[in-house]
Amino acid sequence: MTIRKPLAVAAALAAAASLSACSVLGANADDKASPSASGTPGGTVTLVTHDSFALSKGVLEDFTKQTGVTVKVVQPGDAGVLTNQLVLTKDAPIGDLAYGIDNTYATRGLDAGVFQPYTSTAAAASDAAKHQVDDSHRLTAIDLGDVCINVDHQWFAKHQLAEPATLDDLTKPEYKNLLVVPGAATSSPGLAFLLATIGAYGEDGWQAYWKKLVANGTKVDAGWSDAWSTDFSGGGGDGPRPIVLSYASSPPDTLPKGGGDARVGALLDTCFRQVEYAGVLTGAKNPLGAQKLLDFLLSDEVQADIPGQMYMYPVSTHVTLPAEWVRWAPLAGKPFDVPADEITAKRSEWLSQYSEIVG
Template identity: 40%
Template sequence: MADIPDRFKLDPENRLLPMDYGYVTLNYDIQWFEERGIAPPADIEDLLKPEYKGLTVVENPASSSPGLAFMFVTAWRFGDKGEYTFLDYWRDLKGNDVLVTDGWSDAYFGQFTAGSGGEGDRPIVVSYATSPAAEVFFNNLPEPPTASVNTPGNSFEQIEFVGVLANSPNWEAAHKLVDFLLSPAFQEDIPTHMWVYPANSKAAVGELFERWADVPSQPVQLTPGEIAANREAWIEAWTDVMLRE
């Protein structure tokens, strides 16, 4: 635990231990924007501009974890009370012809221009900060055809935890497994197997992540309490705006 940064330790009793973390953020097709002489998005508010009409695909927060994370970004940025709320942002995004899919695979591999091999027509997608590195890895490329938007306040940090059930019949073996999962040996395998960052600060992420998986600046962080108190109401309100109005 000494090698895991304190900011990841959300349980003071250490019942759940941080194993890895990652970021949901916008990704865009570099070549698409270069060929048209349009500046790629640098902020989620850019998606509302006329020149970005019909360019973005997002995932439904009710059925997709990256979709949920992106909704959290908008809720954090605009709030749910006041003259302009996150629901107003989504109404404006809907008015700018955003496409909503049920899940990440359909969005990235079906609708995103770079991820679909040109079959899709959306050059902006909600994905992960590590997606450009994955493009290099899986397609054996010298550099990624995509880039992630890592500017302040435009990404959401997700932390994954591991723990042992209180009534586990194999308590000792389970604790040994947890120790192994947090060890540098296992943690250094996380980047190119799970496409997230290791929680252990002593674990090297490797050259691929160092070059192409930049950590976003000032990501959005909501507490578990904030998420638990608002998630269902926010999803229901989002659904009303995006799918029922």
């Protein structure tokens, strides 16, 4: 399945010592010096992003043709690794623009002074403003997605068992040993699911809920790939568990060739919404190039490319979604929510309590 495959958040500090990936897109990247803030846009702009970043072939080259700016991509890891890398290198930034820091980590980067203000005037800027997390416009929303429980329709039909629909259902005896989730301490969707339960049951109630999940045989894997591809029955690996934590955008990838219904469905009453942001880095060598690239991420060309390449929803309401997404991957009407500042203040405490419960 071509979908986000988050790496271990626990590797964040180790990743700060070195970058795991670096590529240059566009012509003559090494032949142009980055301009100063007072100069004109041009040269090379370095984009620091997560390891799930992908755009169709030719898209970034179009940006270079339009602006004369070449893009260099640095990918240190998933959203947690990315955030730690940006914070640890804030006094000597490793790039000009960061993309992929999400609402579970945004305030950490903001509090550390990683980003500088920039208000985009791009086509989708008004849509992005609906997801604003910072009044000084240091971060701009680019895309969003819902982390949700998914079920294997074929398995439940075969076993003549009604599918669960809510978080409460997952603790019922009939679903014992059927759920697998990636861990909150080791993956970004796992953390998002923990936040969904905190949003649903409150700061004093989520612990009891997780104890019920554990008692009901919930399996906790290190990452999304293990849960989806190995333990989940509908993810291609023919695993033993028909309930998995994934994304609302997962079902379209289980459509059979030649047509038919998606094998997997998302439970839209179990979701937490992730919003991904971009921001110009404080101390960027090419801040004008970074602004141009941020504007480009909000262009119709990039926004329309996001679903097929990164399995996230564009923030733009003007681009056309893939037809299979309209039918099989709707967003949740009322996803669970936890305020960003509360996440920042209590993330470590929550993860410590969570680890004690899941073992």
